[in-house]
């Protein structure tokens with residue numbers, strides 16, 4: 566074997582080396598409150614009917630590339646306005662990638678920060694420029710004037726707004742988002758990953774703004790394992806993005822399973838209602854503790870900031886008690902001191918609270 570003439574890295578884009586892979590903690594055996602999953606399984610008899618339906622799957626054939634019946638089910642369950650088109654993705658992460666691949670080289674992508682890290686990660690991996698605009702530190706609300714100045718200065722091709730925002734949990738003010746829509750020179754993507762848990766949405770606004778795109782996912786509703794997200798918007802725009810989608814990105818098991826799940830809305834409505842109740846209970850219990858600042862959430866998780874406590878020690882103390890949450894402290898900035906807790910079952914939340922209180926009482 567001859568020695569390569571060049572170091573193999575030399576052919577890779579240099580921006581890749583500056584990135585680190587999205588890290589997922591091994592969670593086996595833990596009470597898993599780190600990833601915004603719905604903690605509830607399906608009723609036994611529903612699982613039986615699902616498995617029966619999957620007997621009709623045809624895995625030797627390529628899946629339906631258009632997914633028309635699944636799209637129809639998504640339109641119905643998400644009140645997508647008539648006349649708007651849908652693009653399906655292998656999770657909404659893939660849709661973010663498709664959206665960003667459509668931009669011109671060197672284009673600016675903008676989002677408030679802190680927010681969902683994939684906007685920055687994928688933009689940088691594609692060699693685009695990313696501009697993060699700080700949220701207000703006090704309550705993670707949008708800094709309207711600051712954001713408009715950043716738009717003016719950087720002329721972003723695409724703006725991402727997570728609504729509710731991850732990892733902060735809040736909904737940005739409706740009026741601030743409308744003025745961003747008015748000021749934006751390019752496209753605005755409202756990422757409504759937590760729509761099932763939120764009290765407000767921009768889906769209807771698709772009828773008003775041609776440059777608005779609304780993205781959702783089935784992951785946080787309770788189908789994270791299926792990997793299905795979608796983008797709703799004007800047919801002319803969606804048609805362009807669709808050219809970047811790999812033809813069979815939604816596999817046949819996901820298509821069948823998602824359609825089946827959407828035909829059982831009551832099961833999910835009950836689970837979501839329970840999680841919303843438990844979010845309120847967890848919020849109340851956390852607010853009763855001293856040394857913990859609790860941020861209001863319209864999602865299925867709650868962000869807290871510890872005062873005078875080491876968040877990484879707290880994270881480790883919970884982990885040693887079998888509970889996995891998300892430590893945001895290492896991200897620094899406004900997230901210093903912050904932990905994010907996904908709302909679990911009442912029993913899981915109880916175990917979390919007991920362990921959290923015990924760790925707070927531990928002399929550090």
Ligand SMILES: *Cc1c(COP(=O)(O)O)cnc(C)c1O
Pocket residue numbers: 601655656657658659681727730731756758781782783784789792793794
């Ligand atoms: C979880 C999440 C997503 C990604 O969800 P998928 O599982 O890839 O569909 C997108 N946006 C936000 C804000 C999220 O929190």
